[in-house]
Amino acid sequence: MATQPDIRIVMATYNGEPWLAEQLESLFSQNEGRWKLVVRDDGSTDATVKILQRWQEKYPERITWYADNRRLGPARSFSELMVANQSADYLFFCDQDDVWTADKLERGLAALREMEQRFGAETPLLVHHDLTVCDRSLIPIADSFLKFQALDPAKNGLSRLLLQNVVTGCTTGINRALARKAGAVPESAIMHDWWLALVATSFGQIRCLRDPGLIRYRIHGGNTCGTAERALSWSHIRRRLTQKGGPGLQALLRPYYRQAQVFLERFRGELSLQQTELVQAFIALPRKSWLARRWTILRYGFWKQEWIRNIAWLLRA
Incomplete structure (x- = not known):
């Protein structure tokens, strides 16, 4: 009998009270249910921690969360989560304020497993995808983030990625080989997804799924990254x-x-x-x-x- 894959979703939270419960509901609606969620809170001052506590009490076998007195920011929070979960077969990065469609994890996992069959499980692999840009109420602004920002994910060689990242962190899934190769994200790295993209293109493979419907990407004015301006406007x-x-x-x-x-x-x-x-x-x-x-x-x-x-x-x- 084949062993169950160890799939972990990692999430960094900070003052996510308005959005967090809706995102958690979308995770528990995934077609692929063999996952565990690991959350690091970065010092929230709203009800985020209470929401995490309530959901963990309801699903203690599925959710682990922790907080400490350090204010790290998203890149270092995700770095810490990635290093702490390097033993997992697959890691998927999740933002607190988006909504995943039911087949998002299923599609990402299938792509990573197909890549491992082709390139080997010891090859650092990264999968990411397009997304639907929405306003704070999840009303679509643009059907495709890639088109909205005039990005071609096929232009993902090292010379391109040094100057501009094309990988959006909340769409990203990686295998264990990439997590271990990337290691702790340096403080000088701009963002964790950019660092992972540089490592993957240099030592492994990157694949982009063009389907934008897998995440509704919420632009609400408080995003760490993200813009509502069309690139070629x-x-x-x-x-x-x-x-x-x-x-x-x-x-x-x-x-x-x-x-x-x-x-x-x-x-x-x-x-x-x-x-x-x-x-x-x-x-x-x-x-x-x-x-x-x-x-x-x-x-x-x-x-x-x-x-x-x-x-x-x-x-x-």
Whole structure:
């Protein structure tokens, strides 16, 4: 008899009182029911902890949650959850304010298992998918987040991911090999999903499911990440091309270079020579002359996802 897979959903909560119960209801409505939920609360001051306590009392064998006095933020909270649950066969990341459709976990798990059959269970693997963008009342704003943000998930090579992430954390599932390879997410990493994408593209495989209906992604103004602005709207284009004042582009890019630097330091002995050269070239961009920066961008393919971003990138780099 085949053993049951160890599937864990990890969730970081912070002041999620308005949304949390609805998300939990959607988890317990999943077609795939062989999962356990592990939650870390990041110091909520509303009724989030009471909601977690109530649900854990109802489902003690399915829900584990904990809180401590540290305020870590979402990236480090999810990092801690990932490291603590590295023994699981599969990990799925869950935000407190979205709603999963009934087949979301089933589809993600099937994709990961198919990839393991093809590439081997010891290969770091990541699955993510499109989603439906909704307002705070879950009324759809856009049927496809990828189209809304003009993202092509097939452009997921290392040169692209150093400059722009295409993996949305709440849609992500990973296997044990990727959890162990990624390890603790460094403080210099911008977000946990970006770090996982960099590791997966360098040492394993990434697959995107194009179905946007698997999550209703709630934009309510308090999201850690997320925007309600369409990427190719006229207001977006005008702002990109005429933006003045504020920090310069190089100041905005410093977190990207720091993330690349810590990625190189973590995996220097494991990256290929070509990968090492590419990451080093990216890190060196701000030290190059105007002309040399553009030559490096062209040579290594440090491109963003759509034409207006790339025009702004070339003009301002």
